[in-house]
Amino acid sequence: MRFFLKTLLMFWFGISAAFAQNAPAAAPKPEHLLGPGDVIRISVYQNPDLGVETRLSENGQITMPLVGAVSLDGLSSAAAEQKIAKALKDGNFVLKPQVAVTLMQVRSAQISILGQVAKPGRYPIEQVNMKVSEMIAAAGGVIQGGSDVITLVGTRNGKPVRLDIDLPAILQAGKSELDISVANNDIIYVDRAPLLYIYGEVQHPGVARLERGMTVLQALAQAGGLTQRGTDRGLRIHRRDASGQTRVIQPNMNDLVERDDVIYVRESIF
Structure with missing residues (x-):
């Protein structure tokens, strides 16, 4: 029995691993590129005085302590980190700067x-x-x-x-x-909202909102029901198909109504 369970578990995990390897990778989310109006938070490891939360100006620049103006327009957060780190290193302000840029608010998009x-x-x-x-x-x-x-x-x-x-x-x-x-x-x-149209022998002919899953019977109820002269025999729906042609349908009461259907209720001849 133990041997059987062990074999079954190995078989199951083998299949699971195969599915995991063959499963399609999730599509990467497009990375936001910084632009005017975006708010970012900049942190420099072991240099809290250089940290700042700021908004990109109209020309896509920020003002960084020690470094001054830095243009980040059109850069990803990772590219902005590299550019700020290079400016700190080139200016001999930080020997090995480790910069983190966090996007706080998106205003450029x-x-x-x-x-x-x-x-x-x-x-x-x-x-x-x-x-x-x-x-x-x-x-x-x-x-x-x-x-x-x-x-x-x-x-x-x-x-x-x-x-x-x-x-x-x-x-x-x-x-x-x-x-x-x-x-x-x-x-x-x-x-x-999708609409339908009802005319003929109903209490309130005219335009009505088409609710989800609405049947012919529910559409008639929304129009107040039949008049004393109306009959549910010989109901007609005028429906336009994908080619733009209008078809005349004789529906059952439980048939679904579609967008822009025109329902006609005839007068009883008796």
Whole structure:
């Protein structure tokens, strides 16, 4: 029995190790390049007097004790560490400087937020790894009539990306992994909420908001139900397909309604 368990464990760990070796490596996150308005903290090992927290000026410079003005515009934090260390060493201020640069606030990077939000416009990414939900909050949130699926357009690792982000899944279902970090020059767009149209023999014909998973029966209920002359027999849905052509469908009550559907309720002939 012990021999069997030992053999089984060795087999299992062997498979696990093989999967670990063959698993694709996670894509590296793009490193932020310093720019005007960014706030950084500089620490020099064993030289606390040289430590400083400062903001990059409009031309991307900082003022460093002893060294003076240093341009860090367009540098990563690691490259900035090397440049400051070289300046300290070349000036004979520190023999073997060990410099750490920590990004505290990001002001040089901005994104655009458009569509159905309270305050559309350009917004700075003020903290490292700010999320889509945080940027939507900065724009005053989604207004009434706005969609709860957010579209993000940007560039990641040099390639264009377009992502649809489900806000209720993040905020209500707790799927925080869907709340991705924004990057410089991203565009966030909040479309109008999907709509449907109901006319004919219903109490309140007109335009209605399409809720998730809404059925034909629920759509009729949202329109106040049928009139005394209305009938649920022979219901028709006019639906536009991907090619732009309109198809006429005779649905069942439990069929799902789609965006921009037009539901027609006929008059009973009896």
